[in-house]
Amino acid sequence: MxxxxxxxxxxxxxxxxIETQQYIHAKTSIEFLQNFEGVRSIGMMLLGETGLGKSTVLNKFESNNTERLATNSKCLVDYDFTALPILKFDMPEQPTLKNMCKAILEAASHPNITGTGSTLTNRVDNLIKHRQVQYLIIDECQHLLKEHGGNRTTEALNFIKNRMNEHKIIVIVAGIPTAEDAITKYPELSERLSYKKCYIRKxxxxxxxxxxxxxxxxxxxxxxxxxxxxxxxxxxxxxxxxxxxxxxxxxxxxxxxxxxxxxxxxxxxxxxxxxxxxxxxxxxxxxxxxxxxxxxxxxxxxxxxxxxxxxxxxxxxxxxxxxxxxxxxxxx
Structure with missing residues (x-):
């Protein structure tokens, strides 16, 4: 004992x-996105092998900025609500549209995660709008590779692109290096997520x-x-x-x-x-x-x-x- x-x-x-050089580089890259809060939709990729600190950097960013963003959001409206400025979730192993919507709703502790793909998409849109989501952080994005989602991966990629267009949110995708290959195959989204590319190395x-x-x-x-x-x-x-x-x-x-x-x-x-x-x-x-x-x-x-x-x-x-x-x- x-x-x-x-x-x-x-x-x-x-x-x-430990704020190593790798950690500081990733932290600085993410913090630079703050210049675009509420201004325009933009995105970045955070890539690195398992165990190098991607989740640590993202969790630290979330804990350091949630209160600030929530306070600013509440100043913009005249009704009471629980702000969720940073919504972080893991890409499902089978990244279909329904599974992705369910993962987002579960991460937000939504009481209802059942329904058709269209119903769930509308529910996610309402969540983003009414709880003032400004950052969508998606971990485990290597699951977007075709061997995980097959042809339906395109649905998930379209979903991310459309949320960026509609809500002007900032999107950070994270995963092992193969995640970049999955996203690069989809130019419309790849361009939106290429404002910053940060590689955390051993x-x-x-x-x-x-x-x-x-x-x-x-x-x-x-x-x-x-x-x-x-x-x-x-x-x-x-x-x-x-x-x-x-x-x-x-x-x-x-x-x-x-x-x-x-x-x-x-x-x-x-x-x-x-x-x-x-x-x-x-x-x-x-x-x-x-x-x-x-x-x-x-x-x-x-x-x-x-x-x-x-x-x-x-x-x-x-x-x-x-x-x-x-x-x-x-x-x-």
Whole structure:
């Protein structure tokens, strides 16, 4: 059973939001859209692999701006209502018109989510109008790919386009990189969502600037351990940096998982969390799928750097291959 301090430490790690270069770039891109509030419909794409912070950025934007937008909305009318200036929902796995309308209504806690596609569309339009929706944030947009929705995907894409035209709302679509391919195939919507394109990428340590960025990220977590009176080895140390980078595959989410596993592995021990603790934790749960059972925390720095090079080459080859496939698909 974990003690209270350990539980609080794990909670602090999982709740921590680090303003890395990637995070700041995404945050700034979204905040720039505020210039168009109530003026014109505009959109952006926020793309990145799972676990890189897309949802964190969007949730932070929602929490930081909902009250401001709601207050401004209420000043414009003379009747009482519950404003919903930012409406965020996940694209359904089967993105038909009805499923999409239901997802929006459910996200708004609407009491009635049944009816025909036309009925539900009218209900969504009334919701947007009467609750003064200004931002529509759509996550998991890779579900718009044809393998999910088939030919009916066009209905969902048309729905988004028409809501933008009719209500002058700002739309932010988010998803893994393949989401861009789904939207690009539909030029009428793609143009509307291309005002900003923001790609959140994994950490890199191949340049001085990128190493500093990852190092700042590590130091922020080092500070959390100090705040909870828990001693841990130096994370931003040349050898450890490379091992941590390889172990978490450059992913903020996987790094948090790693630290949680380390804390749990150390729960019954006393003294400092050492590299050996990381070794034990990683042995129980391998996070970087590419390196399999290879344990960075028991290998020499030379072997670790070698594996990093192999892994990054593998990732780049995969990315290049996917580009070729997508380019072929777009040909008439």
């Amino acid at each position: 974990l003690n209270t301090n350990t539980k609080n430490l794990i909670k602090a790690i999982n709740n921590k939001v 950490f890199d340590i191949r340049t001085k600037e990128s190493m500093t960025n990852f190092g700042s990220f590590l130091l922020s977590f080092q500070a959390i351990f100090a705040e909870h009176n828990t001693d841990i080895c130096q994370l931003y140390e040349t050898t450890m940096v490379h091992k941590l980078y390889l172990a978490c595959a450059g992913s903020p989410r996987l790094f948090k998982y790693l630290l949680t596993n380390v804390i749990e592995a150390h729960a019954e021990s006393k003294g400092t969390i050492t590299e050996n603790t990381f070794h034990k934790a990683y042995q129980q749960s391998q996070l970087n799928r590419y390196i399999g059972a290879f344990n960075p925390f028991s290998a020499s720095i030379e072997k670790v750097k070698e594996r990093i090079s192999e892994w990054l080459t593998f990732e780049q080859n995969n990315a290049d291959e996917n580009k070729k496939i997508n380019k072929t698909k777009r040909k008439p």
